Amino acid sequence: MLKLAEQCLERARTTADKLGKPDVNSQSPEIPNSSPAVKTCSASISASMMSQISVSHQYGHRRACSDEVQKLSTFPTPEVFQMLRAAEIQGYKKELTPLEEASIQNQKLQAAYEVRLARLNPRQAAQKTSLTLSLQRQMMENLVIAKAREETLQRKAEERRLRLQEESNRRFSKNKQMTPAEEEQKALYTAVLEYEQDYEWPKVYTEKIKSSPTDQVLVSSYVCQILSTSEHPIAKLIIHLQCQIYNRLYPVISKDTTQETLTSNLFRHSLPLDTDPLSALNTSQIRSSKSLHCISGPPRPSIQHSRSIGEGLESWENPRCTQQSKQEMENSFEDLESLLSPTSLTMPAALQRLTVAQHLHVVVKEIHNARDRLLSSTMLSLNLPSSPQVKEACLECLEDSLFPPLWPALLALYRQVLFSREETLLQVMDLYSTSAPSVVGVPKKLYPEDIKEPYKAAVEDLQHLPHHRTPQRKLECIVKTLRVICECTEEYCPNPGTAAIGADDLLPILAFVVLKSHMCHLLSECSALEEFIHEGYLIGEEGYCLTSLQSALAYLETLPVPPSPPHV
Amino acid sequence: MAAGGGGGAGGSSSSKTYSFKVVLLGEGCVGKTSLVLRYCENKFNDKHITTLQASFLTKKLNIGGKRVNLAIWDTAGQERFHALGPIYYRDSNGAILVYDITDEDSFQKVKNWVKELRKMLGNEICLCIVGNKVDLEKERHVSVQEAEAYAESVGAKHYHTSAKQNKGIEELFLDLCKRMIETAQVDERAKGNGPSQSGGARRGVQIVDDEPQAQSAGGCCSG
Numbered sequence: 001m002l003k004l005a006e007q008c009l010e011r012a013r014t015t016a017d018k019l020g021k022p023d024v025n026s027q028s029p030e031i032p033n034s035s036p037a038v039k040t041c042s043a044s045i046s047a048s049m050m051s052q053i054s055v056s057h058q059y060g061h062r063r064a065c066s067d068e069v070q071k072l073s074t075f076p077t078p079e080v081f082q083m084l085r086a087a088e089i090q091g092y093k094k095e096l097t098p099l100e101e102a103s104i105q106n107q108k109l110q111a112a113y114e115v116r117l118a119r120l121n122p123r124q125a126a127q128k129t130s131l132t133l134s135l136q137r138q139m140m141e142n143l144v145i146a147k148a149r150e151e152t153l154q155r156k157a158e159e160r161r162l163r164l165q166e167e168s169n170r171r172f173s174k175n176k177q178m179t180p181a182e183e184e185q186k187a188l189y190t191a192v193l194e195y196e197q198d199y200e201w202p203k204v205y206t207e208k209i210k211s212s213p214t215d216q217v218l219v220s221s222y223v224c225q226i227l228s229t230s231e232h233p234i235a236k237l238i239i240h241l242q243c244q245i246y247n248r249l250y251p252v253i254s255k256d257t258t259q260e261t262l263t264s265n266l267f268r269h270s271l272p273l274d275t276d277p278l279s280a281l282n283t284s285q286i287r288s289s290k291s292l293h294c295i296s297g298p299p300r301p302s303i304q305h306s307r308s309i310g311e312g313l314e315s316w317e318n319p320r321c322t323q324q325s326k327q328e329m330e331n332s333f334e335d336l337e338s339l340l341s342p343t344s345l346t347m348p349a350a351l352q353r354l355t356v357a358q359h360l361h362v363v364v365k366e367i368h369n370a371r372d373r374l375l376s377s378t379m380l381s382l383n384l385p386s387s388p389q390v391k392e393a394c395l396e397c398l399e400d401s402l403f404p405p406l407w408p409a410l411l412a413l414y415r416q417v418l419f420s421r422e423e424t425l426l427q428v429m430d431l432y433s434t435s436a437p438s439v440v441g442v443p444k445k446l447y448p449e450d451i452k453e454p455y456k457a458a459v460e461d462l463q464h465l466p467h468h469r470t471p472q473r474k475l476e477c478i479v480k481t482l483r484v485i486c487e488c489t490e491e492y493c494p495n496p497g498t499a500a501i502g503a504d505d506l507l508p509i510l511a512f513v514v515l516k517s518h519m520c521h522l523l524s525e526c527s528a529l530e531e532f533i534h535e536g537y538l539i540g541e542e543g544y545c546l547t548s549l550q551s552a553l554a555y556l557e558t559l560p561v562p563p564s565p566p567h568v
Numbered sequence: 569m570a571a572g573g574g575g576g577a578g579g580s581s582s583s584k585t586y587s588f589k590v591v592l593l594g595e596g597c598v599g600k601t602s603l604v605l606r607y608c609e610n611k612f613n614d615k616h617i618t619t620l621q622a623s624f625l626t627k628k629l630n631i632g633g634k635r636v637n638l639a640i641w642d643t644a645g646q647e648r649f650h651a652l653g654p655i656y657y658r659d660s661n662g663a664i665l666v667y668d669i670t671d672e673d674s675f676q677k678v679k680n681w682v683k684e685l686r687k688m689l690g691n692e693i694c695l696c697i698v699g700n701k702v703d704l705e706k707e708r709h710v711s712v713q714e715a716e717a718y719a720e721s722v723g724a725k726h727y728h729t730s731a732k733q734n735k736g737i738e739e740l741f742l743d744l745c746k747r748m749i750e751t752a753q754v755d756e757r758a759k760g761n762g763p764s765q766s767g768g769a770r771r772g773v774q775i776v777d778d779e780p781q782a783q784s785a786g787g788c789c790s791g
Contacts, residue, residue, distance in 0.1 A: 503645075550655055
């Protein structure tokens with residue numbers, strides 16, 4: 001009997017520990033006055049703890065904390081990233097299972113027992129024994145009852161799961177062999193069904209959508225609601241995919257920030273968030289070596305006719321190495337395959353051998369896949385009507401959720417790939433920053449002398465671009481910039497209503513606006529946008545504006561450095 | 569990849585809507601801007617002028633029951649921007665190459681562009697060579713014979729227009745659209761009736777969302 005009681009106590013203690021832990025974790029990032037290093041350390045520790053608890057992803061503790069901290073200057077580690085993502089849409093308290101409830105109760109009992117025991121006179125041994133026994137009895141009872149309750153609940157849950165499983169089996173033909181993708185879709189479908197059993201609001205939406213299947217706004221608000229509910233299976237899937245992609249991005253972008261001092265110089269110029277005092281000290285030194293490098297570079301070949309970034313940019317960057325890198329690409333094909341499996345996180349040798357451009361290629365592909373997967377799974381598991389309008393509304397919501405946390409890291413990778421081009425552009429921007437619009441070919445009639453800063457409104461609009469966080473918003477920003485340019489020309493034109501400028505005028509003005517914006521990372525932003533722009537927008541106004549911006553950038557890169565003396 | 573895939577038939581419902589991209593090429597003063605402005609403002613008035621003025625224009629047509637959405641991309645004709653052409657004309661279904669009949673030099677430029685387009689896009693793209701400013705017939709420097717012979721030799725059609733007098737423009741675009749539809753249909757047949765996926769998906773998909781273009785301010789074309 002005593003032994004049993006001991007076991008009970010033991011059990012109560014372990015459960016208490018288990019329950020106590022998450023509380024400790026949630027407090028740790030808020031330790032007052034702790035240095036950032038300590039904070040991130042504790043954060044990454046708690047993150048790894050959490051990931052061990054969570055079922056979906058199990059990442060170990062990769063490096064010692066001291067290593068970790070040094071690399072944290074710009075981007076969070078995948079572990080922290082995951083935790084941040086999870087925390088962002090958290091705010092939901094988990095219900096306790098009967099067993100957990102019982103152990104909490106038992107803890108209280110035990111505490112009470114210990115208090116009483118302390119109050120007892122050492123001589124009242126008989127009373128002590130009876131107290132101990134009654135405690136043991138009560139704890140036992142609690143546990144037995146809890147266990148029975150839990151079993152019933154589990155049985156019910158299991159029954160329900162089977163029922164839902166059958167329901168999804170009916171939807172996904174049971175006989176034929178299922179691909180992993182289909183398996184995944186089915187699992188998600190079942191999870192969504194299960195979720196919908198527990199909550200009322202999805203049913204309300206589903207009914208409404210059924211009665212008006214063409215209502216895009218309704219679909220949007222439904223999907224947005226889902227994505228802001230952390231417990232919904234689709235919201236969980238998005239976080240899972242984001243973490244997977246971020247894991248791929250992190251090793252490359254973090255390597256860069258520690259090794260390349262040159263990069264930080266470039267970054268300092270264009271990104272407001274980076275304020276590294278060390279790189280500022282070296283600026284002049286770097287400048288001179290940079291300009292040498294640029295002038296001796298080979299003439300730029302004409303623009304490649306290619307949409308696939310991986311090969312396109314490479315051959316643009318350096319025509320000589322294309323052949324070689326292609327071969328490398330083929331050689332490392334198997335490595336790539338192994339990379340694509342989501343489990344490998346420890347930086348394999350294969351990963352290190354890849355060039356940055358190849359990395360980008362892999363990541364881009366993965367993002368495309370993730371987006372397609374998300375869309376089709378969402379459409380299917382929510383039973384949305386499959387009209388193109390609904391699909392588009394759904395995709396827009398998903399992208400609004402998928403891209404923002406990833407974009408900074410993705411951009412950093414693009415910037416590494418386009419490093420030398422951005423460097424050239426930055427130099428041009430520095431040298432031509434005070435030039436008149438005529439330098440880039442804007443005709444005199446389109447910039448009246450009496451206007452102090454022509455096209456300032458357009459420059460300001462363009463400068464908002466980095467602050468938008470999804471491809472769609474960024475594109476809208478570019479379109480707005482070009483429209484404002486057109487409005488400006490109308491304003492500047494001596495006889496209003498006759499301007500109607502064509503590309504002959506628009507492109508030079510845009511080049512001027514880009515020059516004034518002084519943002520060389522527009523090159524990377526545009527490359528990323530080109531990759532993720534919706535196909536439907538490609539030949540529309542959005543596509544035209546993006547193409548124009550890319551042209552303006554490409555033109556600026558070709559300007560002579562140093563500027564040739566003005567003639568004309 | 570853009571050289572493959574035919575014109576865009578984004579047929580979601582029973583009736584098809586073709587979406588075509590047409591690039592406009594030509595030297596600075598040949599009048600290509602007035603040409604498109606004339607075309608787009610003529611029939612349906614300023615409704616089709618976008619807020620990007622003459623740089624990017626859209627037009628909806630109905631040709632023999634087939635709906636066509638035209639997106640007309642103007643390009644900068646100055647020499648300094650010549651290298652940028654390819655990013656503009658990739659994925660185009662048609663190209664309109666404009667020269668000034670009074671300017672021999674502008675015709676030479678057209679020849680350069682034709683070469684480049686064929687190199688980049690192959691034979692999929694429908695080419696139109698347009699001699700503009702026929703109202704200045706007296707000052708003609710490019711002979712009709714030479715121009716037409718050249719066009720034929722490169723598989724292009726030749727047209728004479730006057731943006732000033734609004735001559736020949738409607739015919740030019742109508743003809744171009746018909747040819748692009750034909751090319752798209754040949755392409756569809758070649759692909760078989762299978763689900764039209766990936767392959768040509770990049771090209772000419774239906775623009776579902778064209779409201780921003782429809783509700784334009786369009787104050788620019790009143791003059």
